[in-house]
Amino acid sequence: KEFLNKNLPEYFVYYRPKDIVSGDFYWATHTETPNHNQEGSFYLAVCDSTGHGVPGAFMSLLNITFLNEAINEKGIYQPNEVFNHVRKRLIESISQDGGQEGMDAILVQFNKKDLSMNYAAANNPPVVVRNNQVIELPYDKLPVGQSESESQFNNYSFQLQKDDMLYLFTDGYADQFGGPKSKKFMYHRLNELLVSIHHLPVSKQQTALADAFENWKGALDQIDDVCIIGIRI
Secondary structure (H helix, E strand, O other): OOOHHHHHOOOEEEEEEEOOOOOEEEEEEEEEEOOOOOOEEEEEEEEEEOHHHHHHHHHHHHHHHHHHHHHHHHOOOOHHHHHHHHHHHHHHHOOOOOOOOOEEEEEEEEEEOOOOEEEEEEEOOOOOEEEEEEEOOOOOOOOOOOOOOOOOOOEEEOOOOOOOOEEEOOOOOOOOOOOOOEEEEEHHHHHHHHHHOOOHHHHHHHHHHHHHHHHHHOOOOOOEEEEEEEEEE
């Protein structure tokens, strides 16, 4: 929290694991890079490892290790190349027998100087809410891990504006069953909810998301880990 407070003036984290430990995780680092300004780059990842509970937490530890290795040890700075490295390391480590373990993830590299961001997105798109409009950013439809596709990850850029709300999340919120017909919450409802709360102070946005989740879930079990981070630009 102290590290995020230092690098993100206004943000919230809504983090609700299904069990005591989680396959969802968020991770951040700051690095000095020779091709950026003196402030270096701040990176933030929101990730959904295969599984939840203890197996998911084991995968999260591996994924965190390989993210650290890529940026802080290997000096890989482009988000897409970070994902390519993590995928390669995962396949070397645990997927020799054809396992599909890995993660869906978003990794954002912020440039505070001009409010731009570079990012890589594996199966989960970042969302920006600007002037009551949802901007769903491009993403790659492949996981960080073993898959049928041999495609490399793309590096995407987006020009943020002051007062934008940037949301990074996993699929747990949208996939939760509930409501009057015990159906999934779905992404269209999540986008509508984000538009309705994006103007609020970030702490109140977190509370609104938590309340809406509880109301939707009702007496049903939580089916997956949940993680949403919102950042006011």
